[in-house]
Amino acid sequence: MDLAILRVVPFIMLVHMSSIMAEGATLFSELSNSLTVSVTGADNTSPNGTKAGADELLVTWALNSAAQVDDSSYKTVELKLCFGAPSQVDRAWRKTNDILSKDKTCGFKIASPQPYNRAGNTTKWLVGKEIPFAHYFVRAYVLDSAGEKVAYGQSSNAQRTSNLFTIEPISGRHASIDIAAAVFSAFSVISLFGFFFYEKMSKRTSKA
Structure with missing residues (x-):
């Protein structure tokens, strides 16, 4: 290894350690x-x-x-x-x-x-x-x-x-979220029944 490099390395290490100390040790x-x-x-x-x-x-x-x-x-x-x-x-x-x-x-x-x-x-x-x-x-x-x-x-x-x-920790659930979930569930059930009713009526109309 180059002699100049061998001389520089300890200096760099010293500067690095001084920097660490200055940052708060x-x-x-x-x-x-x-x-x-x-x-x-x-x-x-x-x-x-x-x-x-x-x-x-x-x-x-x-x-x-x-x-x-x-x-x-x-x-x-x-x-x-x-x-x-x-x-x-x-x-x-x-x-x-x-x-x-x-x-x-x-x-x-x-x-x-x-x-x-x-x-x-x-x-x-x-x-x-x-x-x-x-x-x-x-x-x-x-x-x-x-x-x-x-x-x-x-x-x-x-x-x-x-x-x-x-x-x-905070649960992440609030009353408003629970209410929204309940409304969405009820809407889904109503929509499902509405779909079946519509399909049944469509079949009766086509047969007539």
């Missing part, structure tokens, strides 16, 4: 677990069995009083609906990755980012119609002034196996 394992997060359904009921497109979730977060952290860099909080471990099995498109730019755990945004304050906040969120059936938890990311994730908190344990809740 923040590791989830490096974030400070400094928030407490809880989730309930509307009126503080259990969130389990929440219906997509119809029910609301109440998400509450605050700085963990036991966390020994300097939160002076905390500026905003971003809430995410995340897949629990049972709903990630054999689903590469939901796979957890320690590199946040490649992580597929938390695929749904809950409301808009909100200002950070130690006392926390409660967000009411109407679950979107596009949310599929799965086991979920909620994670709150803390961002600094540059928009970089620096801390988090979640309603489940580290293994994403406890305090999970399910969301029931």
Whole structure:
């Protein structure tokens, strides 16, 4: 192989690695677990069995009083609906990755980012119609002034196996669809009888 090529290849690899780092190589394992997060359904009921497109979730977060952290860099909080471990099995498109730019755990945004304050906040969120059936938890990311994730908190344990809740998907059937189907069926039956009656009358006319 040409000596010049051998010299260029390491340089290209270095540039490629630098590009990857620049695109965002923040590791989830490096974030400070400094928030407490809880989730309930509307009126503080259990969130389990929440219906997509119809029910609301109440998400509450605050700085963990036991966390020994300097939160002076905390500026905003971003809430995410995340897949629990049972709903990630054999689903590469939901796979957890320690590199946040490649992580597929938390695929749904809950409301808009909100200002950070130690006392926390409660967000009411109407679950979107596009949310599929799965086991979920909620994670709150803390961002600094540059928009970089620096801390988090979640309603489940580290293994994403406890305090999970399910969301029931929209059925896709509505009363108007059922009514239309019933009318169409009745029309089909009437048309069938009308066809037989017409055919019978035609035969009688031809014989006459």
